[in-house]
Amino acid sequence: MNVLIPTPLRSYTERRQVEASGATLGAVLDDLDSQYPGIRFRMINEQGRMRTHIRFFVNGEQIFDLSQLLHPTDEVLIVQALSGG
C-alpha cells in the first residue's frame, strides 16, 4: 500500500511516498523499518506506543491503534502533529 512520509522522516526514505505491506498498521511500520532502518523508533516508542507528536491516518481517518487492520488498497498518511506556535 502507499505510505505518505512527512518531511521530517524523508531523510530515511528520500521520497514523499513509499510502498509498504502488512495486515495491520503496526506490521506496515515494521515493514517500513526493514526498508528504512531506524524510522519506526522515531515514531513509536520502546513501549510500543505512538510518540506524542506523530499521527497516523488511513484513507483520511485518524487511527490510534497499531493493531488496526488494513487492506492492500489502503493509503497510510503519516503526519507530524501541529504542536508548535
Next chain:
Amino acid sequence: MPNKIRKAAARMPATTTRTKRAPSSRPARRVLVLVATRKGAWLYRGDAARRSWRVDGPHFLGHIVSHLVLDPRDGRTLLAAAKTGHLGPTVFRSTDLGRTWKEAARPPAFAKVVDGPDAETQGRVVDHTFWLTPAQASEPDVWYAGTSPQGLFRSGDGGITWEPFSSINDDPQYRTWMGTVQDGTPDGPKLHSIIVDPRDPTHFYFAMSGGGVHESVDGGQTFAPIVKGLEVVEGFDAANVTFHDPHCVRLCASNPDRLYQQNHCGIYRLDRPSSEWVRIGKTMPKRVGDIGFPMVVHPRDANTVWVFPMDGATVWPRTSPDGVPSVYMTRNGGKRWQRLDSGMPQQQAWWTVKRQAMTADARDPVGLYFGTTSGELWMSRDEGSRWVCIARHLPEIYAVEAAEVA
C-alpha cells in the same frame, strides 16, 4: 538517517589574543571543539596555535543535540545524541570525523514492559539521550549513555546498538531516588556524569539530576549512593537521596582518587577513600555564590579546577550573576578562588553555561572552552587569563567538548 551527509567548511576570522607562555612541546596535533546545540551540531577545527578556527557545520540542522563526543581511543569516531521536537531520540555515529554519519541501529531505549494492568504507567520511554561517555582504552568499543528520564545504557559495538546497563533502570529503590518528572530539571530529569575509573574499568560513578551521585565497584552490577556531605535545598531532608541534585561531577585524570562536583547547592570535592564530600564553594565571593552547572578539572593538576557561577538566587534566573559573566578558578583545591573574566563582557550579559558546555583541552597551557545559552563560543589559550569569543549567533549551546586530532 541512512543517507550520507557531507558538510562544507567555511573559515572563521582569526582571533588576535596572544599567549605569554612558551608554545607546547607536544606533537603538532590540532584541537577539535565539538559544539552541540538546540538546533544542530558544529565542529571547530583549530590551527596549531589555537588562534584561528575553521567551522564545519551545521550537522543535523534542526535536531536537538545534547552531546557530541569524539572517541579518544581511535581519534575519528564521533557519537551525537540527537532528537527533534517531534521525532523520537537517536544516536548518530561517524567514523570519519563528521564527514559522513549513520544512525545507531538500536538507540538507547528502556526495556519494554510486558502487557498487564500497569504496563501503561510502568513502562518508561527515553525522551532523549543526554550524556555520552567512552570507556577506557582497554575496552575499545564500549560506550555508556545517560538519558532523560534517568537511565543508564551501554554499547559494546562502538555505539551501533545499545542495551540497558546495570539494574538501576528498573530497580525499585533507584526508581524512587530518580523521582518523577516534577523532581527533575525543567527539560527533564537526567542521568549524567558517567565516569569510568581510568585504573579500573569495573569502577564507575554517575550522577542524576535529581537523584544523587552513585558508585559501582563491581562492573555496574550494583551501585550505591555517595551523598554524604552534600547539602540539599532548605526544607528538604539530606538523608533522602531523591533530593540531591548534582549538576556535574568530574574525576581528576592526574589523581583518580579526587572528584569535584558542581551541585545545585554548592561546589564540592571528594578525596577517596573518603565518602564524604567537602563543600569548597564557601570560599567563593558571597556576591557571586557557588551555584552553577559546569565543572572543569585540569588535565595534569588535581588542585586546579574551573567553574562558571550562575545566579541561583530567588527564582533561579540561571543567568550570570548581575549580568557580568566570569569563570572562577582555584589552584589549591578550593581554598581560594580567582575571578577570570578578562575579555568577557563587563555588563548586560545575561547568559550562562550549561553543565556539559565547558571543557578543557590537554595542551600546555591548557585551553578552556565554553558555550553559552545565547549561542556564543568562548575560549582561552592560557588557562583562563584571557578570553576570546570564537563564534557568535549559534543556537543555544548544550555541550562543548575539546579533543586533539592529527
